[in-house]
Amino acid sequence: MPDPSALSPATLAGHYDGAAQAGGESLMVRLAAAFRAAGHDPEHLGLDEIAGIDQLHLGGRRASRHLAALGRLVPGERVLDVGCGTGGASRLLAQEFGCEALGVDITAAFIEVAEWLSRATGLAESSRFLCADAARTPLAEATFDAVWCQHALMNMPDVAAVLAEWRRLLKPGGRVLLHEVVSGDNPEPIALPVPWASDPAASHLCSRAAFEARLAAAGFVSESLEDVTATALAWRQKHSRREAAEELPAAPALPGPALIFGERFAAMGRNLRDNLAADKVRILAGCWRLA
Template sequence: MTLKGTPGEAPQGTPGSQLGQHYDAKGSLLARLERAFVEAGCDPDHLSHDEMAGIDQLHLGGRAASRRLMALAGWDAGQSTETEQISDKREGSPLDAFAGAGTGSSGAARLLDLGCGTGGASRLLARELGYEVVGVDITPGFIEVATWLSRACGLEDTTRFVCADAAELPLGDASVEAVWCQHALLNMPDLAAVLSECRRVLAPGGRLLLHEVVRGDNPAPLSLPVPWARTPEHSRLLSLKDLEQHLLAAGFQRQALEDVSAEALAWRSHHRRREQGGADRRAHGGSNTDQAQPPRQEGGESSPQASGPAARPPIRPRLPGPALIFGEVFVEMGRNLLDNLSDDRVRVVQGVWQHHPLPRT
């Protein structure tokens, strides 16, 4: 795919256009979210990380899961370099191709966020680890939103986003230290091509960090829709064994792996109760409002507040959440995902794989 330097449009009939219809079924995602923040009493041009938490990271576990993957890789806040031999002034550096996509430095991108969605992980990595991150997603609406959210929280100089196919990355060879990917491989039809591209853009010894949904041991069909698919043909789930075989064939050797299904199930159960409460209010003629929400803590949780009449805040709309992206069907998606996790039809894993040269044939 040719990089235009601005959010592109996926041709109709391509996997990108089909995913765009799934993740932005109503269209005008950016306008809807901006309007929702205004209705919630926020300035859409100046948002805190907690205000955007509900739409920031669209994967199981939210920011806590992202931080757990960072820890699994041995990354601590403030430490961002693995392969310092990559020059910030490399000729033809990946960010050179992003001219016009936003302001910022012209140094080499250190990390690729593959299937970045609305860019939450990119911002977390830039803010807490000091990385310069390029986010790639095939859904144009996500790229527009990711660019806006980074600008709104002051991270436009260290995060860039482009609409592109993961099987045809618009980055130079050996141009990034690591590839980060959360809940994205499950939508990619040609995994071999995607992993080949990951290997190409990684510097020698670079690492691939994955947080993925995989098939469980229960062979029963998935309950659909789920957040990544409304129909079976859009779900590309593999078993963990098959995924690892693909990784090994592409030249990636496992460094660390953990099953986080129990944590994902607990997180989804908690959010399912909150989502169902909102759906029940709407079904009985209520609106998407509540007592003014206390500031959300990291991961989208609300902080405790004082009780009693004197401490009761005024009523105002809730901050935007995933239902504004997926539509009313999101409540059903969440319920089905919970059922699939509970029945071991799906599992959730996190792991780190290192790039090693493939043997010559």
């Protein structure tokens, strides 16, 4: 049986907002201070200004645009962004695709930041957020045209329960759009920490075959599925080089993921790069439709 504690708010908060858990300032306070130090008003921000903390997954906004294209999203559709983090994908779907997005995340600090960033960018009406467990939301059934999830299922120990909840929330014929990390063919343990886990108990990777089988068993029919590992690796290599350069003293810069993950972030990025290169993990992007 899955260990429920692996997805508890306290466990994930310790990983994603360790500074606050250790008695420091909240994530939102730290990020707002960093924007001020860089000469920007934290209550009036543009999407380019927040890009460094906006989408905490491989490929950033480009990967999200590609996934939206795979899912053929159209204006006016209601999208549930599961594991939304700081809300970047929800804001992108609202601004660029005309969708009404609701982001859900179990980490309260991320929801607080997501709501603030949507207010600061003028997107609070079209991108809303809820702190909840993805397997047990308080939302009404059959209310969403699509479920969107990027780099979040590997944090969820009971994927079957999550997929059952998605079936409940989707309208007939609704879609599931996934950009996900799965295990590769290399059976060696992945190097840790990585952005989604500091220890093996919090990482719930499965193979591509198991990933596809779970979706099929839950009643979702594949419409498209791509292995985007090569693109993700190139993106991670580029950012690893940039992060190494940023270790040098510099003037205050716009906040990036290191402000969220702390000193571990450089190691997380290197480990993720090396895991991808060694085929310990792969990245998939695809669209499934509710049968």
